[in-house]
Amino acid sequence: MSHVSVSNVWKEYDGQIVLERVNLEVKPHAFVSIVGPSGCGKSTFLRMLLSQEMPSRGSILVDGAPLPPEPTEERGVVFQRYSVFPHLTVLENVAFGLEVQRSRLVGRLFGARRREVFEACGEIIAAVGLDAARDKYPSQLSGGMQQRLAIAQALIRRPRILLLDEPFGALDPGIRADMHDLMLTLFEETGLTVFMVTHDLKEAFHLGTRLIAFDRYRRRPEEIGAYGATITFDLPLDRSSPREKREAMAEIGHAVAGN
Amino acid sequence: MARRWINRHPGRAERLFLGLLPFLILILVYATGSAMRLEVNPNDKLLPSFASLGNAIARVAFSTDPRTGVVLLWADTAASLERLVLGLVIATALSLVIGVVNGVLPYVRAGLSPMVAIVSMIPPMALLPVLFIVFGLDELSKVVLIVIGIAPFLMRDLEARILEMPGEQLIKAQTLGASSWQIVLRVVLPQMLPRLIDAVRLSLGPAWLFLISAEAIAADVGLGYRIFLVRRYLAMDVILPYVVWITLLALIFDIALKRFNAWVFPWMEAGRRSA
Ligand SMILES: Nc1ncnc2c1ncn2[C@@H]1O[C@H](COP(=O)(O)OP(=O)(O)OP(=O)(O)O)[C@@H](O)[C@H]1O
Ligand SMILES: [Mg+2]
Numbered sequence: 001m002s003h004v005s006v007s008n009v010w011k012e013y014d015g016q017i018v019l020e021r022v023n024l025e026v027k028p029h030a031f032v033s034i035v036g037p038s039g040c041g042k043s044t045f046l047r048m049l050l051s052q053e054m055p056s057r058g059s060i061l062v063d064g065a066p067l068p069p070e071p072t073e074e075r076g077v078v079f080q081r082y083s084v085f086p087h088l089t090v091l092e093n094v095a096f097g098l099e100v101q102r103s104r105l106v107g108r109l110f111g112a113r114r115r116e117v118f119e120a121c122g123e124i125i126a127a128v129g130l131d132a133a134r135d136k137y138p139s140q141l142s143g144g145m146q147q148r149l150a151i152a153q154a155l156i157r158r159p160r161i162l163l164l165d166e167p168f169g170a171l172d173p174g175i176r177a178d179m180h181d182l183m184l185t186l187f188e189e190t191g192l193t194v195f196m197v198t199h200d201l202k203e204a205f206h207l208g209t210r211l212i213a214f215d216r217y218r219r220r221p222e223e224i225g226a227y228g229a230t231i232t233f234d235l236p237l238d239r240s241s242p243r244e245k246r247e248a249m250a251e252i253g254h255a256v257a258g259n
Numbered sequence: 260m261a262r263r264w265i266n267r268h269p270g271r272a273e274r275l276f277l278g279l280l281p282f283l284i285l286i287l288v289y290a291t292g293s294a295m296r297l298e299v300n301p302n303d304k305l306l307p308s309f310a311s312l313g314n315a316i317a318r319v320a321f322s323t324d325p326r327t328g329v330v331l332l333w334a335d336t337a338a339s340l341e342r343l344v345l346g347l348v349i350a351t352a353l354s355l356v357i358g359v360v361n362g363v364l365p366y367v368r369a370g371l372s373p374m375v376a377i378v379s380m381i382p383p384m385a386l387l388p389v390l391f392i393v394f395g396l397d398e399l400s401k402v403v404l405i406v407i408g409i410a411p412f413l414m415r416d417l418e419a420r421i422l423e424m425p426g427e428q429l430i431k432a433q434t435l436g437a438s439s440w441q442i443v444l445r446v447v448l449p450q451m452l453p454r455l456i457d458a459v460r461l462s463l464g465p466a467w468l469f470l471i472s473a474e475a476i477a478a479d480v481g482l483g484y485r486i487f488l489v490r491r492y493l494a495m496d497v498i499l500p501y502v503v504w505i506t507l508l509a510l511i512f513d514i515a516l517k518r519f520n521a522w523v524f525p526w527m528e529a530g531r532r533s534a
Contacts, residue, residue, distance in 0.1 A: 050434070052430055071430055071434045072436070073434060075434060076434050076435075077431065077434050079427045079431070081425075082427040083427060085428060085432075086429075086450070087449045087524070087527075088526075088527045096435055096437075097436060100435060100437040100441045104441075106441075107437060107441035107445045108444075108445060136524040154431075154435075156436055157520035159434070
């Protein structure tokens with residue numbers, strides 16, 4: 001549960017401005033859905049929140065303190081792909097975070113302490129519905145199961161912020177609905193602050209308590225490198241009625257039709 | 260409907276037959292050639308008959324050599340394998356350490372990686388005289404030749420494989436609170452060991468090449484030494500069985516390493532099947 005404050009953040013790659021003048025205040029326990037056309041810098045924004053990249057200008061504060069210069073256990077992440085370790089079973093993947101915490105020297109527990117940690121992981125594994133697959137390797141799981149595993153793995157260290165980059169992009173609609181229920185339950189139970197990038201507006205509205213859209217104001221070809229994308233829509237979803245949601249969806253859908 | 264040839268697969272028996280066929284043909288061609296030459300000149304040494312090959316095998320593999328008092332083939336095999344295994348183990352261990360730090364730590368990579376790349380360009384055989392001068396004509400120089408011959412390749416391969424790892428995994432490990440050391444131990448090493456062993460399998464050919472070259476030049480026992488020794492007497496009846504034996508040993512190494520990989524790293528196989 002964290003307050004995130006992004007002030008006047010710019011990001012450029014090799015002189016090309018990708019993001020500019022990004023300002024955002026996010027209350028604790030918010031679920032921020034992020035939408036926008038492909039290539040506008042959504043993933044870049046998440047990478048900055050993760051400290052995988054540094055802003056070129058501006059600052060990001062979490063609970064008033066600047067972000068550490070590298071990824072830390074306060075900020076969990078689920079990528080679209082490659083989020084889990086292929087050489088570890090489901091159980092070992094989930095236990096990884098606890099093992100490295102409790103065994104600083106070799107990052108691995110043995111005997112009774114190992115059993116204890118494995119038992120502690122049982123609950124979250126059951127919560128994401130992978131009980132029957134505990135001893136399987138990720139390559140033996142379906143795409144949806146792998147993403148559920150990634151979520152369980154990311155939550156085991158109880159991060160205060162969870163970053164999701166199109167986590168359900170590759171899943172079929174049925175599994176997606178299951179994942180949404182799971183996500184909402186976990187969100188309520190853990191009090192996390194979530195940032196989720198998605199290309200699916202419905203998903204963004206369904207899950208988010210707030211929706212932001214990135215886009216460029218200037219899109220003439222000669223201006224592309226010189227001007228970046230920024231937040232063009234910022235919509236609280238908490239109290240929106242279904243009708244308000246529908247109208248907002250139509251409006252934003254129109255605006256980000258580029259994707 | 261007749262299927263396309265790319266979709267037709269041989270069954271088990273057919274595969275076995277097709278796999279053996281080239282060998283059968285080779286043996287047949289050899290037998291014919293040998294018979295024809297021996298008919299012209301019974302003392303011909305180039306293509307000895309199977310009978311004289313058998314005699315030679317019995318002599319070197321199953322009876323003690325009157326001059327040295329040992330069974331030649333076994334003494335040679337023991338000496339060669341000792342050198343080869345020692346060289347492979349040292350090269351692998353060295354490459355594991357250097358390859359991993361090069362792949363994982365940018366500061367070490369900046370310092371060591373160019374050096375490894377350049378050293379790997381030195382033709383190892385050109386260094387052999389230097390090794391003989393520095394390490395003497397004994398075991399050490401042969402083992403060092405194998406190490407110098409294959410370690411740079413193993414190091415570079417390992418470094419490249421580590422850099423190929425999806426960046427997401429390293430980020431993920433950091434978000435789970437793992438330190439650099441823990442990431443090396445629990446994420447990088449376990450995924451790289453099977454790849455290193457695969458690279459060692461590819462290095463088996465060069466390793467044998469370096470071993471036999473070194474033995475040919477300076478040794479008093481060893482498979483390579485023996486082949487080059489009996490060459491003076493045109494003893495094809497000894498050389499050919501030795502070559503077959505060396506090939507068999509190399510094949511056994513290769514299969515053993517492959518089995519080892521599949522056994523110790525089951526997730527690799529699981530991944531390959533689903534990919
Ligand atoms: N490491 C990098 N070096 C140079 N340019 C980069 C780098 N990473 C991203 N970019 C550029 O930044 C822009 C934004 O990329 P980003 O991945 O953030 O887009 P995105 O909004 O996540 O797109 P998508 O919806 O397709 O995932 C792109 O134009 C991309 O070319
Ligand atoms: Mg993206």
